[in-house]
Amino acid sequence: MSETIVKLKTEIERLLNEDVIDVVIAFKQEDSPLRPQPAFFRNVAELEVLEYNSLCQNNLANYLTRFPQDTRIGIVVRGCESRSVNALIVEKQHQRENLYLIGIPCHGIVDIKKIFKKTGEEVTDYSENQDEVTVIVNGKEITFSRKELLHDSCLRCIHPNPVDADILLGDPLPEGDPNIARQEVESIEAMSRDERYAWFRHEAERCIRCYACREACPMCYCTECFVDHTAPRWTESDVSQAGMQAWHIIRAFHQTGRCTSCGACERACPMDIKLTYLTEKLNKDMRELYEFEAGLDSETQPPFASFNLDDKKRFIV
Amino acid sequence: MMHILNKKKLNQILTGWSTKYDIYAPQKVEDYSQFLPLGTADELALNEPHNTRFPPKSFFLPQSETLLKYDHRLKQLKEVVITPKPRIIFGIRPCDAYAVKLLDTVFDTAEYTDPYWKAKRNATLLIGMGCNDPCQTCFCTTVGHGPFNHDGLDALLTECQDNYFIETFTEKGNKLFSDLPAATKDQQRQVQEMQKKAAKSMQPAFDTTNLKQNLNQSFDSKYWAAISESCLGCGICTFLCPTCFCFDIVDEVQRNERIRNWDTCMFRIYSLEASGHNPRPTRKERTRQRIMHKYSYWIDHAGEIGCTGCGRCIRNCPVGLDIRAMLRAVNTFESETVNA
Numbered sequence: 010m011s012e013t014i015v016k017l018k019t020e021i022e023r024l025l026n027e028d029v030i031d032v033v034i035a036f037k038q039e040d041s042p043l044r045p046q047p048a049f050f051r052n053v054a055e056l057e058v059l060e061y062n063s064l065c066q067n068n069l070a071n072y073l074t075r076f077p078q079d080t081r082i083g084i085v086v087r088g089c090e091s092r093s094v095n096a097l098i099v100e101k102q103h104q105r106e107n108l109y110l111i112g113i114p115c116h117g118i119v120d121i122k123k124i125f126k127k128t129g130e131e132v133t134d135y136s137e138n139q140d141e142v143t144v145i146v147n148g149k150e151i152t153f154s155r156k157e158l159l160h161d162s163c164l165r166c167i168h169p170n171p172v173d174a175d176i177l178l179g180d181p182l183p184e185g186d187p188n189i190a191r192q193e194v195e196s197i198e199a200m201s202r203d204e205r206y207a208w209f210r211h212e213a214e215r216c217i218r219c220y221a222c223r224e225a226c227p228m229c230y231c232t233e234c235f236v237d238h239t240a241p242r243w244t245e246s247d248v249s250q251a252g253m254q255a256w257h258i259i260r261a262f263h264q265t266g267r268c269t270s271c272g273a274c275e276r277a278c279p280m281d282i283k284l285t286y287l288t289e290k291l292n293k294d295m296r297e298l299y300e301f302e303a304g305l306d307s308e309t310q311p312p313f314a315s316f317n318l319d320d321k322k323r324f325i326v
Numbered sequence: 327m328m329h330i331l332n333k334k335k336l337n338q339i340l341t342g343w344s345t346k347y348d349i350y351a352p353q354k355v356e357d358y359s360q361f362l363p364l365g366t367a368d369e370l371a372l373n374e375p376h377n378t379r380f381p382p383k384s385f386f387l388p389q390s391e392t393l394l395k396y397d398h399r400l401k402q403l404k405e406v407v408i409t410p411k412p413r414i415i416f417g418i419r420p421c422d423a424y425a426v427k428l429l430d431t432v433f434d435t436a437e438y439t440d441p442y443w444k445a446k447r448n449a450t451l452l453i454g455m456g457c458n459d460p461c462q463t464c465f466c467t468t469v470g471h472g473p474f475n476h477d478g479l480d481a482l483l484t485e486c487q488d489n490y491f492i493e494t495f496t497e498k499g500n501k502l503f504s505d506l507p508a509a510t511k512d513q514q515r516q517v518q519e520m521q522k523k524a525a526k527s528m529q530p531a532f533d534t535t536n537l538k539q540n541l542n543q544s545f546d547s548k549y550w551a552a553i554s555e556s557c558l559g560c561g562i563c564t565f566l567c568p569t570c571f572c573f574d575i576v577d578e579v580q581r582n583e584r585i586r587n588w589d590t591c592m593f594r595i596y597s598l599e600a601s602g603h604n605p606r607p608t609r610k611e612r613t614r615q616r617i618m619h620k621y622s623y624w625i626d627h628a629g630e631i632g633c634t635g636c637g638r639c640i641r642n643c644p645v646g647l648d649i650r651a652m653l654r655a656v657n658t659f660e661s662e663t664v665n666a
Contacts, residue, residue: 041462044646047556067645071558126357130375130641131462215355217380217389219561220593221644237595246576247390247585277644279379279562281356 013113014061016178017085020111024083025053030109033083034072036065042135043121047072061085063119063137063155068273070094070227073103081107087115089162089271091171092304093227096267100314102230105307112174114182116155117163118272122281124158127151162272162285165190172305190270194289210250213257215280218248222284223260225277228267235259261287266295266311269304328514329492329506331483336490340364340416343502347451348413350385352378361385361415370417372485376461377419377636381568383429385415386446387588389565393442393575394584408445414502417455420475420482421466421634425568426452427478431628432571442586451498454479458524463637465531465650471634473528474521484517491517531650533657534621534631540656541622545614549659553652554613556645557592563639563649564590564616569624569632572596591615617652 017035024030037048038060045060047067069084070093076082082103086094091112098105119142124132134145143152156164167185171177197205220236223229235243236256244259245252261284268288275284295301299312331339343349349364352371358379359371395404426447433443457464457473466472476482480499483490491509494500509517544550564570565588574589574596589596592613597606606612624632633649640648 040646040648040651044643044648046646049555072556122357131459133462217561217565219565219590221558221560221562224558224560225644237593239595245578245581246574247578247587249390277558277560277562279566279642279644281358 011062013178014059017061017111017113018056018059020176020178021050021056021059021083022053024109025050030081030083032076032080033085033111034069035085035111036060036067036069043132061113062135063116063142064121064135066118066121066160066273066276067225068093068227068271070097071225071273073097073108073227074230076103078102078104079107081109083109083111085111085113086171086174087113088166088169088171089115089269090227091173092168092269093271095173095304095307096228096269096311097230098307099304099310100267110171110174110176112171112177114171114177114179115163115166115169116182117159117166117169118276119155119158120160120276123160124153127153160272160276161193162270162275165193165270165289167270168305173307190289191293193286194293197286197290209254209257212282212284212286213254214250215282216248216253216256217280218253218256219279221277221279222274222282225273226264227271227273228264228269229260235263257284257287261291264288265291266299266301266313267303268292327494328509328517329494329503330509330513331490331492331503331506333485333488333490336370339506343414346412348411349416350413351416361418364416372417372455375459376457376464376641377422377638379566379638379642381425381566381636381638382415382418382422383425383568383571385413385450386426386429386443387433387571387573389588391442391586392583393586396582396584398579398582406442408442410446410449412449412451414451414453416453417483418452418479419457419636420454420473420477420479421464421471421636422568423452423454423478424471424475425478425634425636428569428624428628428630428632428634429571451480451502452478453499453502454482456482456484456521456524458485458520460524460528461637461641463640464528464635465637466635467525467528468531468534468650469631469633469635470534473524484521486513486517486520489513531635532653537653537657538622538625540659541618544656544659545618547659549655550614551610553647553655554609557609557613557647558645559592559594559609559612560644561588561590561592562642562644563647564592566638566642568634568636568638569620591619617649617656620649621653 021033033050035048036045037058038045039058045065047069050056068090070090097103116139124144128146128151132144132146136143140155141152142155142158143150167187167190170181244255270292272285301312340349350361351364352359353362354371359374360378360380361382392406433440460473476495480496481492481494483492492503494503572589573586576585576587578585598604606615620633621631
C-alpha cells in the first residue's frame, strides 16, 4: 500500500469518526486492479477497498452536484479536480464551507489505453512508483516509464497541485510548462482550414452519441442538456454528420471559461475520440484574451458569465 | 464436414466472394477494430484479442435509420424500401452472432416482423471466428454460450497454426467453402481439443441458477442505489451491447424524414413522459432496469438471458463498473436480506 493511501485512509477515518463530514468521495478497487472506481465512503468499515493510484481516471468533482448543498462532503482533489471544485463553487453548485478538500499533488493519470496498446489487454496486475509503472501480462513483468503512459491531458498539465485544500497529502510538485500545454492547439491552428475541418470531421464523426463525455464532465451538470431538449429541438437527433458535429461544437462552447483541462471527457470516450483539442483552444483564448483560467479561485466569475459596465473590451455593447 | 484453408489463401477466397457479396470484416480504426467494407483499410484485424468495439447489431439495426420520407406540405409519404446487396459479415465472434439471433426474437416474431431488420437479415451471411484465447472480460460460458458456439452462424472458423478450419452450419455457408479440401481426422480432433480447451479456460463469472429469482426479489432493495452511485449515466454499456435494442422514433422535420435512433434506458429522457413525470427518475432505477432487462425480463420474453457475455460493457465502462460483480452481489444480497 502506498504512503499516500495510508495517509488518505487515516485522514478519511478521522473525518468519519469525528463526524466532520457525511460522505467522502474517493476511489476504491474491488473488481480489477486496472479499473479503480469512484467510491462513496460513509463509514470506516468500508475503507478496506480504498484506492489511490494513477489509474484513478475520473474527475471526482463530477459527483458534487449530485448531493444537496447542505451535505458535508469530503472529496479527494488533485490539481484539476480542485479547480473543478472551485469552478462549481463559483457557479454556486456547492458551498465551500460544506466541503472538506483532501488535496493530493498529482503525478498524472496513466492512460490505460496506452498500456493496452503496448501490452495487449490481458494485464493481470499493476503497480507504480513516481517514475515507473509495472504491469503483469501473461505472468510476465513489464516496466514502463510513467511519462510514456500518461494521458495526453496530463502531459499538458500546468497545475498538478490542488489550488485549494483543507489538508495536503504529499509535497507540492513543480508547475507544468505552459509552452508544452499550448503545443497541440498551436499545431492545429497552424493547419489550413481544410486540414482543420478534416481533423474535426475525423474526430466528430466517429461519435456514437453516448454522451459519456458529458456525463464524465463536472461542469456538464445541466438538468436538461440542449441535445435532450425536444420542443423545440436544437440539433438533429441522429448520428448524421450535422448532428454529431453540432454536438461536438456546442458541448465544447458551453465549456468556455469553465473547462479545467482535466481530460475526463476524453478518457471516458468509448470511441477514442479526441475531445480536448476543442476545449484547449477555448482555454487558450480565455488566457490570451481575458487573462482568465477556470477554477484558480472560488470567486472569480468566468468572463462570459460576468458583466461589468467598466469592461475595457466593449466589443459586445 | 470440416474444411481446411491455409491462412495465406484467405485473401483469395475473400476476393472470390466479393463479386457476389459485399464483405465486411474487422479492421483497425484508431486503436480498436471495427467492421468495415473489405478493402478500405490496410489489413484485416482478425487477431484482435476480442471483438470489435462497436457491436455488429448495427448491420441490422443501424444506430440511425430512415424509416419514412415525406413532404408535409404536399402531404406525400414515401416508404423506404430496403434492398440490400447480399453481404457477408466475416470474422464475427460467436457471442455477437448469437446476439443477432437473440434479437430475431424482438424484430422477427410470429406476431410482428420489422421489414427493415428482416430485409437486411435475409441478405446477410454470418461467418464466425472462434476465440482461441478468451479475454479476462469475456464470460460467454457463464451465460450458456461458448467461445466456439455456432448458434446463429452460417460457418465458423477456428484458427490453428497456419490454417483456418471451417465448420459450416447452413446450406449458404456450406456453398461458400465447398471447394476447399477436407480436414483430416487428426486435424479435426486437434481443432475440437482446442475449442474445448478455450471454453474450459473460462471460469464461471457468476451463478445463474437462481439469478432471475434473486433479481426479482431485490427489486426494492437498497443495493441498487449503492451500485449505481458511481454510474455516470452515459450510454456506453447499452450502445456497445450486442443485444440492447431500444430505439426512439423521431421526425427530422427539416429533412422530411422519420428516423429510428438507438435509445438507452440509461438516459434520463428515455423514460421521461410527456406529462413531465419520470417513472425512472434516478440512476438507481435506470441501472436496475438495465440489469433486470438482461437477466430477468429477457427470460420472460425469449426464455433465455439477454446477454451473450461479450464483455464490452465491462471493458468500456468509464467508471470501471463490472456487470459480473453486480450480479455476484445480487446473488449474495438475496441470502442476506431476503427477510429484512
